[in-house]
Amino acid sequence: MKKLAFIIAFLFAPVVLSAQLSQYTAGKVQQAQKLQLEDKVSAAIVLLREMDISRAYDQAFVNRMLGVYYWQDGKPALSIQRLTQSIESGLLDDEYLRSTQRMLADILLSQAQYQKALHYYYPLSQSIPATEKADELWLRIAQANYQLEEWRSVLSAIQQYERVHQQKEVQPLSLKLGAQLQLQQYQSALPTLSSLITLExxxxxxxxxxxxxxxxxxxxxxxxxxxxxxxxxxxxxxxxxxxxxxxxxxxxxxxxxxxxxxxxxxxxxxxxxxxxxxxxxxxxxxxxxxxxxxxxxxxxxDTQYRWQLSTLLLQEGHYQLALNELDKLQIKGKQAEIELAKVCAYYKLENLELAIVHAKKADNLESTKASQSWIKYLNQLRDMES
The missing domain is CATH 1.25.40.10 (Tetratricopeptide repeat domain)
Incomplete structure (x- = not known):
């Protein structure tokens, strides 16, 4: 944004002298332009600044030139000051006035003075000549509103931009997406993102x-x-x-x-x-x-997950492996459940004696319907075998 294309093009365009200029001012302006073309911008500024100007129109014209040269010399605050004075004089011809307003708006935008930039952009957008790119102007308006978090104004400006610029490009789509997301227009954001993915x-x-x-x-x-x-x-x-x-x-x-x-x-x-x-x-x-x-x-x-491993081993019929893991388990509040899991493993391994031992341990820790059922069932089996 620091070297906007519009401004740069203006910097190197030859100054067309107005017929309204006095002979003295016209001569000084030509000298200043020659210095600027020789990359002696500072000297051109000094020459114009030290002029003894009595005519209001001449002062407005020289302020305009100083605004350009100060920008080229890396002094945006002075550039803004001179361009503003030139515009507010009300003496510039329409052609000069529009180009100066646009230049000032672009500089203000580059200096993060977004509200002031819009003060010039919006009037310019009311009537855009065929010689000027309308899409660039609306994109600048969208950028300024984006920085001000005026999301609906961003979308409005992008809509105007898209009317005159049919080709999809990343920067305007990014501005559009940001505004849509801020406004929670998620459904509308989907095609915007699809376009961005196509481009990048x-x-x-x-x-x-x-x-x-x-x-x-x-x-x-x-x-x-x-x-x-x-x-x-x-x-x-x-x-x-x-x-x-x-x-x-x-x-x-x-x-x-x-x-x-x-x-x-x-x-x-x-x-x-x-x-x-x-x-x-x-x-x-x-x-x-x-x-x-x-x-x-x-x-x-983390050994606390030994329980998940044990129960899965038990489920899949790896009974001895399950017992190996269960024997290592010490989980507070879960010992009765661990003992019942051992009961199941020993039962599957056909070791009724140890199954009964652990069923009783489980019942002593926490007597439940499950522990009582195991004890009764295992005792019945043992009696049948004996």
Whole structure:
């Protein structure tokens, strides 16, 4: 924004001397222009500033030139001051007046004086000559309103911009998207994001925002398609993006895909939360061996997950392995349940004596219908065998 194209084009355009200028001023202006063309802008400024000007029109014209030269010399505050004085004189011809107003507006925009810039932009937008690019003017208006967080005015300006500029481009679309998101116009933001993805298919933020809006609109399947397509196309999705994709797979009844996504994450075998999610998804997918393997890894990081491993081993008929894990378990408030799990394992291993021992232990810790039923049933079996 510091070297706006409009201003630069104006800087190097030859000054057309007005017939209204006095001979003295016209001569000085020509000298100043020659110095400027020789890259002696500071000297041109000194020459114009030291002029003895008595005519109001001459002063307005010279102020306009000084505004240009101060900008080129890196002194925007002085540039704004001189251009403002030139405009407010009310003496500039219409052609000079419009170009000066536009130049001042662009400089004000570049200096973050957005409200003041709009003070000039909006009147200029009322009647745009064919020689001027209307799309550039409306884009500037959108930029200023964006900085002022005037979101509806941003959309209005972009709408005007799109009427005269049919080709899709990133900058106006970005402004439009920002305003739509701020106004929570999520449905309208979807085609905007699709256009941005078409223009910048490797920019991860567009894919992420599209998936986020789809989730907000409870379109989880579309969110999955968005993130999965981004992954296939080699977009640099973050670890959080991939976790979101995995969670979406699980929510939509595809736990195996969820587990595979979590297995592909960085440090998937060393971060406890990732291991727990993965093991849970493998269980949901009824991939018992993979779930057991993953729970084992989780136990190595935190022994409290030995219970999940034990019960799954028991479920899958690995009774001795289950007992090995259950013997290591010490969970406050869960000892009775642990003893009942041992009862089941010993029963399956046809060791009635130890099954009865642990059933009684469970009943002593917490007498329940389950513990009483086991004791009665196991005693009956033992009596039958004897």
């Amino acid at each position: 298919p490797q920019k991860v933020v567009w894919w992420r925002q599209l998936a986020g809006i789809e989730m907000r609109l409870e379109r989880r399947k579309q969110a999955i398609e968005t993130l999965a397509l981004a992954k296939r196309q080699g977009v640099a999705l973050s670890q959080q993006d991939l976790k979101t994709l995995g969670q979406l797979y699980a929510q939509e009844g595809m736990p195996e895909k969820a587990a595979r996504i979590f297995a592909s994450l960085d440090n998937s075998d060393s971060l406890l939360d990732l291991l727990i999610s993965r093991a849970t998804y493998w269980q949901m997918a009824k991939e018992w061996d993979k779930a057991i393997e993953t729970w084992r890894k989780a136990v190595q990081l």
